[in-house]
Amino acid sequence: MEGFYKQSGTSINTFWVAMPVMRNLILLSARNEAEVNTICSAGNINPDDLSKIEMKVSLEANIAIMDAMLQISADKNLGLHLGEKATPPIIGQAGHLQQSDRDVLSAFKKTVYFTRTFTALYDFALEEKNNEIHLHYEPVQLWNDIDPETARHGVDIPFAATLNFIKVLSGQTVYPVKVFYRYPKVSDTTEHERIFKCRPGFNQPYNCIVFNKADLEIPILGYNPKLNAVIENMLHERLRQAAEGVRFSAKVKEAILNNYQFDFPQLENIAVFLNITPRTLQRKLQDENTTYRTLSDLVKYELAAALLKHNELSISEIAYKLGYTDPSTFRKAFKQWSGNTPADYKSKITL
Numbered sequence: 204m205e206g207f208y209k210q211s212g213t214s215i216n217t218f219w220v221a222m223p224v225m226r227n228l229i230l231l232s233a234r235n236e237a238e239v240n241t242i243c244s245a246g247n248i249n250p251d252d253l254s255k256i257e258m259k260v261s262l263e264a265n266i267a268i269m270d271a272m273l274q275i276s277a278d279k280n281l282g283l284h285l286g287e288k289a290t291p292p293i294i295g296q297a298g299h300l301q302q303s304d305r306d307v308l309s310a311f312k313k314t315v316y317f318t319r320t321f322t323a324l325y326d327f328a329l330e331e332k333n334n335e336i337h338l339h340y341e342p343v344q345l346w347n348d349i350d351p352e353t354a355r356h357g358v359d360i361p362f363a364a365t366l367n368f369i370k371v372l373s374g375q376t377v378y379p380v381k382v383f384y385r386y387p388k389v390s391d392t393t394e395h396e397r398i399f400k401c402r403p404g405f406n407q408p409y410n411c412i413v414f415n416k417a418d419l420e421i422p423i424l425g426y427n428p429k430l431n432a433v434i435e436n437m438l439h440e441r442l443r444q445a446a447e448g449v450r451f452s453a454k455v456k457e458a459i460l461n462n463y464q465f466d467f468p469q470l471e472n473i474a475v476f477l478n479i480t481p482r483t484l485q486r487k488l489q490d491e492n493t494t495y496r497t498l499s500d501l502v503k504y505e506l507a508a509a510l511l512k513h514n515e516l517s518i519s520e521i522a523y524k525l526g527y528t529d530p531s532t533f534r535k536a537f538k539q540w541s542g543n544t545p546a547d548y549k550s551k552i553t554l
Contacts, residue, residue, distance in 0.1 A: 217457055218343050219259035220322040225268065226253040227293045228360070231285050232272040245271035256295075262324060262346055263509070269353040280394040282356030286363025287398065290371050293364070294321045296438055301423070303431040307369055307377075308336065308419040317438045319445065324357070326461070335380070336414045338365060344464045345506065348524070349513045355386045358410045363398055365412060369419070377418045383407040451487045452498055459502045467503070467526030470495045504540040507533075511549045518545045 225246075230253075233239040243250045246268035252258055260268070273281055291298030297317045304310035315327045324346060328339040340361045342354040362382065369377045378400040388405035389395075395403050399412075458476050462468040473495070474481040488494055503525045510521045522533035537545045 217460055218262035218323050220265055220324050221295060222258040222260055223256050223295050224293055224321055225260045228285055231288050232276060238275055242268055242271045265324060266350045266353050269356060282359025283363045283394050283398055286360040287367055289364040289367060291368055296434055297321055300431060300434045301372060302425045303427040303434060304423050305426055306423060307373055307421050310423060320438050320441050334416045336416050336419055337411050339409055339411050341410055348510055349515060362412050372423045373421045374424055375421055379412045379414050381413040383409060383411045385410050450491060452491050452493050455498055456502055507537055511545055512552055
């Protein structure tokens, strides 16, 4: 296992947002060029990078940028206010697909499908229940673990943006019937109630904004079936190209990262997630000269290193989150991976 310490934090880099999305959020937040420069510096990006449409911004940079925007603006409802100003083009081609679709509900279904063309920081889902549409916007678990405050604002953005998208796309004002947050209640919900026209629920099991289905079955002003088909084909091609050449072991690592919220997943859990048998999973990894144990330990190290860099969780809490019932076992494993105890590693990176 030795040598993990020399590897880059690839697990945290699995999560990203497209630069055009980040660029628009920065420009919506900043009041002048100096603030743009300060925000970019916090995320370790050059202001010139904002024009690089193919660039991806890592989760770590995203958190640093959002922290800087919160500090500079001193706005406790920054996520809501950014979302209020966001329009479909903020999500790139997926937004242009929305603008040319038949109706708002169809547009949102396609946006969920093409989420990975503009971000891997969230899992988006759309459910139909009893004539209601439930839109789920879930930041990846690592974001919640590292910085739950920016993750909460990261939910406020798409919640508020959803309402503005509907208005821009259809010319009609639509409000949700229910809004749920998995985060603790904020001290003042006045802005939430102003924007959503309902009182949100907090400490819920998920982040979800709920609409009457009929309210979303409204036509889009710019409906253009030919253009919509062209853009949809382009997005399918982007997904196909992104999937090509991806090693199976990388897919397994991503599956582990997406399933460690309550307990660190076992091989059988990941096989179910990937819709293959445990034996097939083992064989495919063997073909790439690795094992599930090796990948699992590597992900544990990379997650631990990312979590230790921040102060949200204690060493014992990190140990339990990574599936260790005894923190001392985690300490021994981490020292084997990195050559340092978790405490020593944490003290070195905070110097």
